[in-house]
Amino acid sequence: MKIKQLKLIRLVVIFTCLSGLMLISCTGSGKPAGDEFSPADLVNPFIGASTSTSAAGVYHGLGKTFPGATTPYGMVQVSPNTITGGDNSPGYSFEHETIEGFAFTQMSGVGWYGDLGNFLVMPTTGPLKTIAGKEDGSISGYRSRYDKGTELAKAGYYSVKLTDYGIRVESSATPRCGILKFTFPENKQSRIQVDLARRVGGTSVEQYVKVVDSTTIQGWMRCTPEGGGWGDGEGKVNYTLYFYARSSKPFEQYGFWSADIPAEWKRKREDVTAIPYLERVASAPLITDVDELHGKHLGFFGEFATLEKEEVTMKVGLSFVDLEGAEKNFNREIADLDFEGVKEQAHRMWNQELSRIKISGGSEDEKTIFYTALYHTMIDPRIFTDVDGRYVGGDGTVHSTGERFTKRTIFSGWDVFRSQFPLQTIINPQLVNDQLNSLITLAEESGREYFERWEIMNAYSGCMIGNPAIPVLADAYVKGIRSYDVEKAFRYAVNSSRRFGNDSLGYTPSTLGISYTLEYAYADWCIARLAEALGKKEEAGEYMKKSQAYRSIFDPEMGWFRPRKEDGSWYPWPETGRTTEWYGSIESNPYQQGWFVPHDVEGMVELMGGRERVLEDLTRFFELTPAHFLWNDYYNHANEPVHFVPFLFNRLNQPWSTQKWTRSICARAYRNEVEGIVGNEDAGQMSAWYVLAASGIHPACPGDTRMEITSPVFERVEFRLDPAHATGDKFTIIAHDNGPDRIYIQRALLNGKEYNKCYIDFNEIARGGVLELFMGEQPNEKWGLE
Template sequence: MFVFDENFGQRQGFLFVLLYAELYYLNIIQNIMEIKLNLKQAGVLAIAATAALSVQARGGKRLSEYVNPFIGATTNTQMAKAEHGLGKTFPGVATPWGMTQVSPNTITGGDNGSGYSYEHTTIEGFALTQMSGIGWYGDLGNYLVMPTTGPLHTYRGEAERPEEGYRSRYDKESETARAGYYAVRLTDYDIRAELTATPHGGVMRFTYPENECSRIQIDLARRVGGTSVRQYVECVDDYAIRGWMRCTPDGGGWGNGGGKADYTVYFYTRFSKPLERYGVWSAEFPEGMGRKLENVTSPEFAEAVRRAKVTERPDRMEGDHLGFYTEFPTREGEQVLMRTAISFVSLEGAEANFKAELKGKDFERYCEKAAALWDEALSKIKISGGTEDERTIFYTSLYHTMIDPRDYRDVTGEYVGGDRKVHKTDAFKKRTVFSGWDVFRSQFPLQNLINPEVVNDMINSFVTLAEENGTGVYERWEFLNAYSGCMLGNPAIAVIVDAYMKGIRGYDVEKAYRFARQTADRIGHHPELGYSPGGSGISETLEYGYFDWCVGEWAEALDKTEDAGIYHRRGQAYRKIFDKEKGWFRVRNADGSWADWPEKGRLQEWYGCMECNPYQQGWFVPHDVSGMVEIMGGRDKVLADLESFFENTPREFYWNPYYNHANEPVHHVPFLFNRLGAPWLTQYWTRVICADAYKNSLAGLCGNEDVGQMSAWYILASAGFHPLCPGETRYELTAPVFDRVEIALDRRYAKGRKFVVTTEGNAPDACYIQSATLNGKPYNRCYIDHEDIVRGGELHFVLGRTPNKQWGVE
């Protein structure tokens, strides 16, 4: 069934939407795509459609209806107990892997990467591009659209005084979001804004009060965490405009310029009202004024934008800080539609994207098509059992994992490459936004199973980018071709090797391997020492060692024996920073001496570590657990230490010095119990984390979503398996949250059609595996191989309330 807001069912198109939805389920959508029904015709046909739809409703909700886009949509630092904030997701509309994300923006400055935080009380406008779940000031938030009435404001205004700008307060009770649709009422203007998206575009519908001077205005300069540095706009005809916005590091953005983001957004927009009274504002800045975050949030910047010169009815304009507006009278309740397509390639590309996706004017139809795309994407995994909240958490998590890596191509197959030239390919989809340090752990292992073609695209994108930009190396945090250098490690290597080991090989393997070697050799490796000294030396030594091991595994699989030996030896680097006296990993200086041990010992955050402490980072030797256990003092000592690590963790799982699920370095740790011969503890703690760290609420993500990683962990763990070491084909088994999890397999990469995990005796307090069968045969291992999954079949667990300490013990 549809979930409509309170006014939706009163609209003229309601019966047609019901009819359209039911016909979709009958798989004859193609036959009605161009049918034009008037209200009388819709009413005649809707009787049967409504009856049929009620039958469908009894069969359960559409998968897209389980998506709650507000989960994690806050940057609140107090609740998170850390400066990193909570989920940092956006509540607006996207399509699976789409180029656009049409969403409200409540803030330009600060560490608010999505441009939105639920507790903010005003909205600056609605942008066409966003990032999901990231820190470091963020980027995108381009093409900020705001419907207004009354005097024209060229500056956004301050949150405390929105009436001094185009910003507006909004009615929180009116704010509605679901897969394919977002709506809110802007109280300062009494305007209802509704949003939806297509893969390359966005559709906005504004419902106005009676007013002689209603308006749509577009801040072409605005950007999350900064500004674009040059803009262009021109009128195409009486209803359309097009143009571009140039974004460089000089305008802040990703890492306030430190992320090296350098891109241009092209746009093509058509309005449903003619362009009769329109204009462009252009601001000029004092000599020497910068354009980064500290500048665009300054009083001097605000004053310069307030004094912007307005030019009426220009054919075209180019400048450093432009905005466009169109004005028109409106009747009470009059709706104005605005359709926009974007491109990162060219004006022609934006128009081609528009013609391919945005010809129609039926807003509800766009909403339905977006929801239908999500129905299809979410159907890769079907679950039963669990509570309504747990099903919502699951499908919202799955939704969050399929936003990035987004498709960077136009419908023509063109994309801008690392050499800043236009390339064209139909062989793969050029993808971008790779939050490497986060997503190699769960997000890409998940996609290896449910969307292997996306992973194959990403690897082709890695390889072509490294070739196009002439570096011959992979970036750890790639953003629109930029090598940002954010975080540490060589995670692209792990993603590629894990995919290769699991049969995903639709790329130039030899070239991909060569670039992996070059990446490992040039980035992070200290051949003269065999470890990383000082600074973040613990994190760097452990993580680079793991990525070196990945290269060694790949070399071995390719029969490159000499290479395998080199990189496997480098994978033992962790041994060189283990201090037997302290019994833990310690920062080591370049001269071989130990750095001072901190007062808090291994609980000292940032001591030798990236965003964590040595206690958390020290467990990261996934490729050699037995060796790690040996130097730590043996199985019993390590098991006791690991139990203490979890028992000291606060149950809300917000930022803390123990098992800090709010950040990625520990995400593999619950599965270490399997390797220590205590699989019942993996079962217990993964259930606790699923229950307490994830909620169907605003604070439902205990830390940053990080481009799908936080959600992917939940998907895999709640399904009953998760990798400990990407690059191996082994998954660690645990107790599923749901009674049945059915994973659709891609026959291009798998022998089977589906893999099903079922449970018997499942209950919130029945988290312990008593026994298991694989395809009807007894199964007594606490792990499963990738080959067993992609062959298809059923893994069945019998669960109980007390541990079975004989099952699955290695």
């Protein structure tokens, strides 16, 4: 569908939902009712809910968020799925015109084909079909068109009308359970059907389902690399998801379908969306004379007659541990709640978490963008433990946290060390402790004894590059977040550097050698910082020396970083020079990746020819960036390698340029619309950058307690601090006389005293207090230079 058509659809949605009034009821944005602070009412889950590559103008697509219902860091996400196949990790894209079901697990904002999308439930009427089919009609199935005008998404709630069946579907969730409510038409053959094989990026390869009684089923789905999933199997994800599901209406009859999948057939992403495979599933025989079934591609259906507007709910408890865990999660979290109770509880949970930051000022769109961004930072890393603290460890056996921490999963390390985890060190240090404990126990239980850079359900997926767990560790430790085995963590950090680092040659020889060498050098600096804090002087010296590896790939002749071969020679310099994507750099170009020496800016500037030359080049880098901030060869905010770059101006004693460009990025790269995130959301990173920058602070080098000060979008931002980790109760940033044309800091006060630094130490934030910024239309080139 063309972009103009999508925009027209959104206008129809808005006017249909609101009758020309505000955007509140349709998207969840707008002011909360009454005087009570309710940030959950400002969340618009449709922001970023697109995988469209045509809208993005690049193969990575846009935000890739899901619009369905979840709770903060919840294990369960009950969300509509519009497509199987492609690079569609959320299973949903706004421009699609049909829904094939409602899955109970979903990834948020990532590429590499995605995973999860399990336990796909669809309400239907009339003759039973065993396959969803394709939106283009090439294979018919149970998928349904839906009325965009009825599609409603809020924090913890989603609803839509399936027009082919005349069924309204609503969803909500608890941390480990989900609920669907169906409002059926009058029909003698209504049903709930479940595709147990469904998986984003492939298929589950083995399933089991048992009818417990006339309202209840339980079972599991096994997902392995042979069935695709994360990286189409390259991500090595291997998990079993257990379920315990109960319908509020007894099944008058029930049964299964079981597709006969030949043993020699491959079952990855493109295999299971190919016509021969779909035809095999479409012709699967129905089985109605047994109460349980085990197979390769199973589905379940339960039928009953319904009256006009009859409501039927399905509650589902999930567990990654075992059947007992799924039932226990069900009984503890959802068994005694009706749909409204679940919905209201989810709303309260979101209000509690989102209230960690309170803003005032800014436009209504900016408030919605802010709280939706904060919402997106609270999807991952998600809960992986059952209510009793049990989880499956890296050795494939069941362990218990012993109430010491919450085991979490989906650590998109290469992305989230930059903004997502620095944000959490301020507002949710316990989450940081949880994540570090999760990485440490995985390293121990798996026997690998090093940190994974991109963890998902215990998998050492190897996705992306660097050693990003190390900066998360170092940043936490220097900020006093230490509820984990520090000595063990340090040992695993050292092991990570030895296994993946610049040790052998002092750089990493590779066609992606710029990215590898710079990222490893920075992680080694983080080890040096940690070693120094732990009193390990010898290791501190060793790793501080290793952090200088970036110098070995700087070519003075070209005046820039360049990948080297193992024999020390350079890879040929491309005709298009520094703007050649993938030359020495992953998902970027040398111009973008080359600024990544956050731990030694002075040394980098010296190599590059001095401050004046670097400022000129850096200014050019931003001025050549297109106004839309979509994927480009210069400041490419759509991807992570450049996310620290706007704050380099602070380090170069030109803080007014940091203020100018962060305000420009906030205004242009984030919008209150479906295409409102210019790149993949990446498990909270893209949104965390906005939350921090729009608040007026952001790190430029995690592992250092220095936080850069920039121009806030809002007049007032209050960070609620954790009394277990901070001596203050809140830290407030006030921007006097702020506005779209008054973006430059003229002067500042910290706790009532004149303040002339363009940065603030994290410890000042943790002590609580007030940072006042006085804004103006023109840069003050004297402020912030101390």
